[in-house]
Amino acid sequence: MHLGFLVTSLEQGLIYGIMAIGVYITFRILDFADLTVDGSITLGAAVSAKMIITGYNPFLTLIVATFAGGIAGTITGFLNTKLNIAPLLSGILTMTSLYSINLRIMGRPNIPLISNETIFDLFNIPYNLSSYNELILILLVVLVVLITLILFLKTKLGFALRATGDNPVMVRSMAINTKSIKMIGLIIANSFVALSGSLIGQYQGFADISMGIGTIIAGLASVIIGEVIIGRDSFYFIIPGIIIGSVLYRGSISFALMSGFAASDLKLLTALIVILFLSTPRIKSYLGGKINVEAD
């Protein structure tokens, strides 16, 4: 094992961590199983890649991609809150539509960015830190995301978001429209996911139509690992914890690759990791000889 492997896992983990935070917002805070994610991460990459090869500033594309993710969230929110389609199905419908939309945006299934400048080429740190250029840029973006989200969750709107996932009846009795709050949550979550997608595309040097498949499971895996390590008591800790969860998850994936698994086995491995973590409480209570079903 060498340093390069560690740095790559760390960088990937941090970037995908932003996506995992999006998943945390919908699955945990809002209690909304949102599958839009698989589509909106590709959307972020597609928008950025297309803009970059057209000649736009790569940093500008981050912002546009984030907005595009927000629109994807709006559509899922619309399907659910206005048309009363079940959360799971709303997400799947948007995700499926996004496949065609992403192809339209890109014009072809794959856009390589090798010959174009990305944010990682534009961002230069002088002195002897320049070999950590990419890592530092990624860390900066992650920090901005973390701080923004934590501050947001302390505002009136943030409180409403947290309470809506917890007890919608109470939120309505506090004169707040839970439908609008769901919409806002989905917009924020998918913005983060698309931002993550935009970064991934630029980091790996291409956008691909199928890059989003299984994203939701990777996101859930990161959330769960983060929660197991940090605990679920306070969001001040959980939110950075999810980033750590994502880094550990990418690390274990890289480790699996190095120990001989094919890249095509990764989705199965990811699913197994999630199953393992989700079933831990049951296995523990089984081994402890007591029946203690605590579903959540």
Place this chain on the structure above:
Amino acid sequence: MLKLINVTKTFNVNTFNATKALKNVDLEVKNNDFITIIGGNGAGKSTLLNSIAGVFDLTCGDIILSDKNITDMPEYKRANFIGRVFQDPLMGTSPEMTIEENLSMALNKDTNLSLKWAVNKKKRGRIKEHLSEINLGLENRLDTKVKFLSGGQRQALTLLMATIIEPEILLLDEHTAALDPATAIKINELTQKIISNHKITTLMITHNMKDALNFGNRLLMMNHGKLIFDVQGQTKENMTINHLLEIFQKKHKQGFYNDRAILSLA
């Protein structure tokens, strides 16, 4: 100030299971009325309060509050002037949020949702002040998550949250029924204190006839989706449980022999 005109609610309309929960109810509630509502299971008491709160659309009829027709106003908008406490202590608070966070949402009820801080120093002061008024020592546990509180504490908190911004109408749906007797008495006293201090117009469902007689200035009896008895003022003061039973039997041949009603005579 609150008027229900010909309010009717049928659940599962046009199906085999259609149930008429409210049948052409007319009711006029005056300012500062404190009304207790009794009746057997399925009499339509909760449906009556839910219609006022706007939980569902009415089958027909109108609801007028302070000369404004609120029949089509969504539930969350009515919450601006209607406070509610539910039977289930889990319904009124957000368990994963702290006492302070829950109360701050109640304090923010009459302001717009925005990106302003939900809690600040001034609000924390007000929250502490309000909490010390209810005498449960909760003012020293601001950062405790509500899920760690007992049913009684949660119900007291819900009551405070429902009235901290004074509502035009307070709806209490058997809010002490899920509590142990000693706690129920405490919450009842607290309810009485808050309502009389702030002169809040209140509708309270209870299955306890004694409470129904002791509390408030007016009493309604419901059966099969209809108001069958309405008494107020001095006449109500002079009533006893036996009177209530007699009236019920006279008005309704079927009798009041429903397990809950009998169990609650004490």
